[in-house]
Amino acid sequence: MVAEERVRSSFARQGLMETLGATLVRVAPGAVEIALRPGPGVSQQHGFVHAGAISAIADSAAGYAALSLMPAGTGVLTTEFKINLLAPAAGERIVARGRVVKAGRTLTLAQSEVFAETAGQEKLIALLTATLMAVRGREGVSD
Amino acid sequence: MVAEERVRSSFARQGLMETLGATLVRVAPGAVEIALRPGPGVSQQHGFVHAGAISAIADSAAGYAALSLMPAGTGVLTTEFKINLLAPAAGERIVARGRVVKAGRTLTLAQSEVFAETAGQEKLIALLTATLMAVRGREGVSD
Amino acid sequence: MVAEERVRSSFARQGLMETLGATLVRVAPGAVEIALRPGPGVSQQHGFVHAGAISAIADSAAGYAALSLMPAGTGVLTTEFKINLLAPAAGERIVARGRVVKAGRTLTLAQSEVFAETAGQEKLIALLTATLMAVRGREGVSD
Amino acid sequence: MVAEERVRSSFARQGLMETLGATLVRVAPGAVEIALRPGPGVSQQHGFVHAGAISAIADSAAGYAALSLMPAGTGVLTTEFKINLLAPAAGERIVARGRVVKAGRTLTLAQSEVFAETAGQEKLIALLTATLMAVRGREGVSD
Numbered sequence: 374m375v376a377e378e379r380v381r382s383s384f385a386r387q388g389l390m391e392t393l394g395a396t397l398v399r400v401a402p403g404a405v406e407i408a409l410r411p412g413p414g415v416s417q418q419h420g421f422v423h424a425g426a427i428s429a430i431a432d433s434a435a436g437y438a439a440l441s442l443m444p445a446g447t448g449v450l451t452t453e454f455k456i457n458l459l460a461p462a463a464g465e466r467i468v469a470r471g472r473v474v475k476a477g478r479t480l481t482l483a484q485s486e487v488f489a490e491t492a493g494q495e496k497l498i499a500l501l502t503a504t505l506m507a508v509r510g511r512e513g514v515s516d
Numbered sequence: 517m518v519a520e521e522r523v524r525s526s527f528a529r530q531g532l533m534e535t536l537g538a539t540l541v542r543v544a545p546g547a548v549e550i551a552l553r554p555g556p557g558v559s560q561q562h563g564f565v566h567a568g569a570i571s572a573i574a575d576s577a578a579g580y581a582a583l584s585l586m587p588a589g590t591g592v593l594t595t596e597f598k599i600n601l602l603a604p605a606a607g608e609r610i611v612a613r614g615r616v617v618k619a620g621r622t623l624t625l626a627q628s629e630v631f632a633e634t635a636g637q638e639k640l641i642a643l644l645t646a647t648l649m650a651v652r653g654r655e656g657v658s659d
Numbered sequence: 660m661v662a663e664e665r666v667r668s669s670f671a672r673q674g675l676m677e678t679l680g681a682t683l684v685r686v687a688p689g690a691v692e693i694a695l696r697p698g699p700g701v702s703q704q705h706g707f708v709h710a711g712a713i714s715a716i717a718d719s720a721a722g723y724a725a726l727s728l729m730p731a732g733t734g735v736l737t738t739e740f741k742i743n744l745l746a747p748a749a750g751e752r753i754v755a756r757g758r759v760v761k762a763g764r765t766l767t768l769a770q771s772e773v774f775a776e777t778a779g780q781e782k783l784i785a786l787l788t789a790t791l792m793a794v795r796g797r798e799g800v801s802d
Numbered sequence: 803m804v805a806e807e808r809v810r811s812s813f814a815r816q817g818l819m820e821t822l823g824a825t826l827v828r829v830a831p832g833a834v835e836i837a838l839r840p841g842p843g844v845s846q847q848h849g850f851v852h853a854g855a856i857s858a859i860a861d862s863a864a865g866y867a868a869l870s871l872m873p874a875g876t877g878v879l880t881t882e883f884k885i886n887l888l889a890p891a892a893g894e895r896i897v898a899r900g901r902v903v904k905a906g907r908t909l910t911l912a913q914s915e916v917f918a919e920t921a922g923q924e925k926l927i928a929l930l931t932a933t934l935m936a937v938r939g940r941e942g943v944s945d
Binding site for chain 1: 526527529530531532534535536555556557558559560561562566567568569571572573575576591593594595596597598599600601604
């Protein structure tokens with residue numbers, strides 16, 4: 374199965390992405406884009422998109438960017454991430470763009486930039502850096 | 517409104533918490549506990565609870581721990597957080613325990629420890645550190 | 660005083676940079692480069708450059724990138740940073756390249772990439788993300 | 803060689819610690835304390851201790867706390883850390899107290915709290931969280 378198909382198949386099994394209404398927009402080698410529509414179901418107390426929902430799509434975009442460069446049969450787990458939230462998340466669409474910074478055999482570093490789109494304009498609202506671990510031969514953890 | 521009521525009222529307006537099925541377990545001054553039941557709707561591709569869902573309850577627990585020490589009329593926003601995921605999140609219940617490390621007039625540092633509970637045993641699965649910003653006099657952002 | 664001069668003057672007052680033998684290589688609006696020579700005085704126990712020395716130049720490069728965009732009379736303090744160390748730091752020269760990701764009135768987000776140079780080749784060895792706070796009217800804290 | 807001796811021997815080979823004038827105050831299983839005297843040689847531009855020097859002792863305290871629980875012959879490398887700087891670092895002495903949060907075979911999570919001491923009073927000025935990697939059988943990397 375080519376990398377793009379593996380990413381799409383894995384994404385379809387992420388129940389949280391469906392719960393949040395997130396969609397997989399683009400998959401390229403080392404680069405993945407995931408989008409989310411703001412709304413009451415993903416909001417925090419002031420009506421902005423919750424930092425947890427922003428983190429969820431940004432982490433998944435980074436993780437799938439990493440997975441897209443790994444050999445078939447490899448699974449990926451996030452071991453840590455850091456996110457800076459630069460502006461309240463509001464707009465018509467939120468999009469997280471993940472890309473690999475450095476791919477390693479076991480550990481990969483990836484970043485996601487998150488943008489809010491309003492009236493055709495994009496605004497950077499968050500930056501996430503994640504360490505992803507490749508997992509092989511562990512029951513229940515593969516692509 | 518006393519701090520506990522303000523936290524409970526604010527939590528009830530976090531649409532994402534309802535979407536995830538998260539519940540507010542405990543509120544004390546500077547300490548808040550939020551729980552989540554593992555299940556398909558909050559899972560990642562291997563069936564573990566998604567790092568984004570773990571982050572969402574851990575971030576909220578840290579944020580409300582901070583809010584519980586702030587004067588009435590103050591809102592709270594997360595400006596950044598870091599999370600280390602120590603073990604795959606599985607079990608009967610996931611619980612995030614947030615506490616304030618240092619409260620400041622504008623910026624508060626808080627941490628959340630996240631535990632997975634199985635058969636009465638708790639296992640530490642994640643540690644989050646967050647910076648929370650107090651917001652006053654900004655339209656749409658109050659407790 | 661133009662921004663470059665302010666950065667150079669401030670750098671000259673950072674005693675730690677002199678102690679580490681670090682040099683200010685380049686200053687441009689929103690982008691600053693600081694270099695370090697590996698050696699026993701900046702090493703950890705295996706002879707690689709210590710993560711603390713890497714962090715020091717990467718943090719300063721990010722901080723001065725931020726300061727270079729701030730008005731005269733403003734001081735800058737780091738409020739938090741995260742660094743991923745991607746490979747042991749060894750080589751002929753270590754160079755940290757800081758750039759501003761998003762400049763704000765009070766908080767600026769900046770990143771530094773750190774490279775090790777050996778025989779004309781560069782290798783990415785670390786990535787730092789920092790939040791810098793602009794400080795005005797506080798005694799003892801200006802550029 | 804018992805764990806304490808291994809830590810002391812390794813610390814003595816960290817050239818950066820000598821350069822900074824840092825001292826190893828205490829070693830216990832899973833807990834290590836390192837201190838630093840403020841002064842021009844470790845300062846930033848306003849005369850406070852530089853975030854890089856704070857990070858260096860906090861990272862070393864976390865790393866040695868991890869090493870103290872590892873079997874003989876194992877080396878330790880920092881793979882990432884995050885530090886929040888809560889107050890400008892000034893006082894008579896700066897002390898970093900590292901402790902292990904979760905020890906693993908390959909990865910260990912540790913935290914360091916950093917305090918500034920003035921006139922017998924301690925003030926929390928920074929909190930660092932680090933991931934340490936155990937390294938075995940790699941040339942040049944052992945305790």
